[in-house]
Amino acid sequence: MAEKIKAIELAKKQREISISEFFTKNRHLLGFDNPRKALLTTVKEAVDNSLDACEEMNVLPEVIVKIEQTSEERFRISVEDNGPGIVKQQIPNIFAKLLYGSKFHSLKQSRGQQGIGISASVMYSQLTTGKPTKIISKISPKKPANYYELHIDTKKNEPEIVIDKEMDWNKDHGTKIELELEGIYQKGKQGVEEYLKQTAIINPHLHLIYYSPENTKIEYPRAVDSLPVEPKEIKPHPYGVELGMLINMMKESKSRNISSFLSTDFSRVSPNLAKELCNKAGISDKTHPSKVSREEADKLIKVIRETKIISPPTNCLSPIGEELMLKGLKKEINADFYAAVTRPPSVYRGNPFLVEAAIAYGGDLPKEDLVRVLRFANRVPLLYQQSACASTRSIIQTSWNNYGLSQSKGALPSGPVLILVHVASVWVPFTSESKEAIAHYPEIIKEMKLALQECGRKVSSYIRKTVKAREQKEKISLFEKYIPELAAALSDLSDEKKSVIEEDLKKILKRGMKNLLAEIAETKEEE
Amino acid sequence: MPEEDSKNSLKKFGKKIVEQTKKGKNPEIKLPLRNLSNIIYDKKSRTLTLGNKEGTRNFFNVAHAKKFLQTIEVASLIKKELLNTGKHEHLRGVFYMTKRTIPGTNVNIVDEQVESDKAIEDLEVITGLSREQLHVSANKMGSMVGNIIIKDAGDTIDCSKLGRGGYSIPSITDELSFSKVNADYILYMEKAAIFERLNEDKFWRKNNCILVTSQGQTTRGIRRLLQRLYEEKKLPIYVMTDFDAWGFYIYSVIKYGSIALAHASEKLTIPGVKFLGITADDIEKYDLKKHLIKLNDQDIKRIKQVVDYDWFKDNKDWQRQLKMMKQMNAKAEIQALSSKGISFISEEYLPEKIKKKDFLD
Numbered sequence: 001m002a003e004k005i006k007a008i009e010l011a012k013k014q015r016e017i018s019i020s021e022f023f024t025k026n027r028h029l030l031g032f033d034n035p036r037k038a039l040l041t042t043v044k045e046a047v048d049n050s051l052d053a054c055e056e057m058n059v060l061p062e063v064i065v066k067i068e069q070t071s072e073e074r075f076r077i078s079v080e081d082n083g084p085g086i087v088k089q090q091i092p093n094i095f096a097k098l099l100y101g102s103k104f105h106s107l108k109q110s111r112g113q114q115g116i117g118i119s120a121s122v123m124y125s126q127l128t129t130g131k132p133t134k135i136i137s138k139i140s141p142k143k144p145a146n147y148y149e150l151h152i153d154t155k156k157n158e159p160e161i162v163i164d165k166e167m168d169w170n171k172d173h174g175t176k177i178e179l180e181l182e183g184i185y186q187k188g189k190q191g192v193e194e195y196l197k198q199t200a201i202i203n204p205h206l207h208l209i210y211y212s213p214e215n216t217k218i219e220y221p222r223a224v225d226s227l228p229v230e231p232k233e234i235k236p237h238p239y240g241v242e243l244g245m246l247i248n249m250m251k252e253s254k255s256r257n258i259s260s261f262l263s264t265d266f267s268r269v270s271p272n273l274a275k276e277l278c279n280k281a282g283i284s285d286k287t288h289p290s291k292v293s294r295e296e297a298d299k300l301i302k303v304i305r306e307t308k309i310i311s312p313p314t315n316c317l318s319p320i321g322e323e324l325m326l327k328g329l330k331k332e333i334n335a336d337f338y339a340a341v342t343r344p345p346s347v348y349r350g351n352p353f354l355v356e357a358a359i360a361y362g363g364d365l366p367k368e369d370l371v372r373v374l375r376f377a378n379r380v381p382l383l384y385q386q387s388a389c390a391s392t393r394s395i396i397q398t399s400w401n402n403y404g405l406s407q408s409k410g411a412l413p414s415g416p417v418l419i420l421v422h423v424a425s426v427w428v429p430f431t432s433e434s435k436e437a438i439a440h441y442p443e444i445i446k447e448m449k450l451a452l453q454e455c456g457r458k459v460s461s462y463i464r465k466t467v468k469a470r471e472q473k474e475k476i477s478l479f480e481k482y483i484p485e486l487a488a489a490l491s492d493l494s495d496e497k498k499s500v501i502e503e504d505l506k507k508i509l510k511r512g513m514k515n516l517l518a519e520i521a522e523t524k525e526e527e
Numbered sequence: 528m529p530e531e532d533s534k535n536s537l538k539k540f541g542k543k544i545v546e547q548t549k550k551g552k553n554p555e556i557k558l559p560l561r562n563l564s565n566i567i568y569d570k571k572s573r574t575l576t577l578g579n580k581e582g583t584r585n586f587f588n589v590a591h592a593k594k595f596l597q598t599i600e601v602a603s604l605i606k607k608e609l610l611n612t613g614k615h616e617h618l619r620g621v622f623y624m625t626k627r628t629i630p631g632t633n634v635n636i637v638d639e640q641v642e643s644d645k646a647i648e649d650l651e652v653i654t655g656l657s658r659e660q661l662h663v664s665a666n667k668m669g670s671m672v673g674n675i676i677i678k679d680a681g682d683t684i685d686c687s688k689l690g691r692g693g694y695s696i697p698s699i700t701d702e703l704s705f706s707k708v709n710a711d712y713i714l715y716m717e718k719a720a721i722f723e724r725l726n727e728d729k730f731w732r733k734n735n736c737i738l739v740t741s742q743g744q745t746t747r748g749i750r751r752l753l754q755r756l757y758e759e760k761k762l763p764i765y766v767m768t769d770f771d772a773w774g775f776y777i778y779s780v781i782k783y784g785s786i787a788l789a790h791a792s793e794k795l796t797i798p799g800v801k802f803l804g805i806t807a808d809d810i811e812k813y814d815l816k817k818h819l820i821k822l823n824d825q826d827i828k829r830i831k832q833v834v835d836y837d838w839f840k841d842n843k844d845w846q847r848q849l850k851m852m853k854q855m856n857a858k859a860e861i862q863a864l865s866s867k868g869i870s871f872i873s874e875e876y877l878p879e880k881i882k883k884k885d886f887l888d
Contacts, residue, residue, distance in 0.1 A: 475589050478589065478592065478632075478634075479587060479592065481629055481630075481631050481632045481634070482586075482592055482593075482596055482629065484630075485596060485600070485629055485636070486554075486586060486595070486596050486599055488603075489596070489599045489600045489602070489603040489604075490541055490544060490545055490548075490599055490603070492541075492603035492606065492607050493537060493538060493540065493541025493599065493602055493603040493606060494538060494541030494542045494544070494545045495538065495541075496541075496542070496545045501545055501548055504548040504549055504551070505548055505554075505586075507551060508548065508551055508552070508553060508554075508587065509587065511551070512553070512587055
């Protein structure tokens, strides 16, 4: 009896958890831990969306970010792009429904992954200010723009339309989002400005204009007029699949039997291989995918892991490329030397990925500090959790002492250096949903280290040469200072004229200097 | 005028370099290497001499430029300030004459006295002149007492009437003359403290000898003085040092010459000199074991070097001494003898050793 009553009591408490409650309790997972981060995350999500949209439609992105302070703790953020725009019916869903998006189900290198970003910002704005989010979007110069003011129905996770109207917008196509939220505007390493600067570095095709809360205009000009190669969408590779995902895929599959499911829904699985997998797992290859039991699916996964399957195609990746990385760095960072490396694609857990690294040395970079690290995943700057990131670990594990930089054990190297690490993948493994640090997969760390070592070799030969050149110059000036002294002493000793001896010595130095200067010039040319 | 010869030698040296600059050549100084690799131990004459290995020092070479400048600068200062005026200066004084900052740099021509000292040694080798001929003297570091009357710069000095301090040996002893010498031998010791002990005990009077000391390494002036007394007055010389590799080396310098001054061996070495103590056997015989000092890393390193010097290598007695030192893993100071009583050294140890001719060669 007692138990029954308990169950009834419990049943009274058991109800659907509203999406807003979930969000409030788990905001840290999504990058809204504190007002500082909330502001940055919102800018980040909006800019990421703009860039993805522009690139998908082959438009050179032009993005305008504006932040205004409306009260002590409130800011109005607007992000405007020249992207393709969004069709009217989709606008409410995209901005005011959590977990709605096209990206989660596809394996394609893109900035956003979960489809949670921008709607989470809308939710946060609503929770902290109660104000609706304003959207203008226009898809063609021939059509008027659509203007929306949106709330999220936090119980149902559905859009709540406050205003829906057509309006004129002096733009051919594009989207603008404006929302107000509680936040703190921060300068420095984890601030909006740094994020935008890094975004400009890693996206040299982007033209970005930023109006800060102090109402200063900062412009990040475009460095190249070509868009990155559009990454191709690929099917998942069997090595990357987990049980739950496999069961879901089987449920949703349109294939009529398990063997054709395997060969059509996965990459690198031929009909023959599909049959072999079924046989090994003891499943009849004629079984309908939805009839495969959990135990059988489990067995299938085991078999997949034990079977040799060729790596997934890697044309799905779009690297920035060495040349563009250099262009991006050069326009934003003033240094004396730059080098960049793009590694060939590799695979972790069935997911293709590739690593790129670049290094800048000298110039305005502070000489005594630890090196500055810029981390990127799919062209998105990562500003938080530097120490938890695989890129940081890879930098620490590389012996920079060999490359002419000083480095204490277990620490980042120090010197006038900036190191950039970029991971491009159809699925970048992050340590958490807030996408701040890349997880420590050995395959990824290995590639990172190879890229860093190559950068190290390049910078070390530069360092050696500049040191050599400086030494040569010092040599010459040293001799210039010694000559009058030697001439005076020799004159006293030999009773010859000092001026004659001095002139002779200068001539000898001048003749010898040609060799020294030639060496310096040679060094410069090789750079 | 002896100064004229020195001046001319230096001038010749300077002219040679100026000729090179006139021809547009990178000025160079050739000089014999003064390190162990170029030291030859002549077994016949039992002296260290300089070999034929030459080094070249170029002005337009970053590694040599400063040394080159130092050598020329010191040469010109010696010529101008000392030889032209007929004055003498100490090594320390030459250092201060040379020490100044080169205009427009933070480089000093010399930073340490060793640098100007080396430059002077270089000049000796280059010109064949001795330091004395260059009018450079060293610090007075030694004393002498005994039945000997000398003439020094016109003054007559009776070394038996100089109280506890004795005669302060000048750094240049070439011009001394010996008016009267009444002694059977010379006892030279490394430690001034022992010298004072023996002088207080009037050891020299009782044993009819001359006592000479210097603090640590034997200066050139003392070596020259000892050599002259050995050769001119046929006085045997017995050397007393601490029982350690440094002490043994002090003895070898007096006997065979030194690496740094191998170019001047002829005027300094005394092949007939004998080593009196302290030996490993003395430690056994006089029961000094309680007063031994454990060898430190530098002592051990020094033993290794000394064992391998050519002038120790073929000498069984010395190899045995060094081997025993290593086995004991200990050294001993002369003063350890005082543990047997304050005048043990003057009343028992020395008379017995000398009577029995208990020496090492």
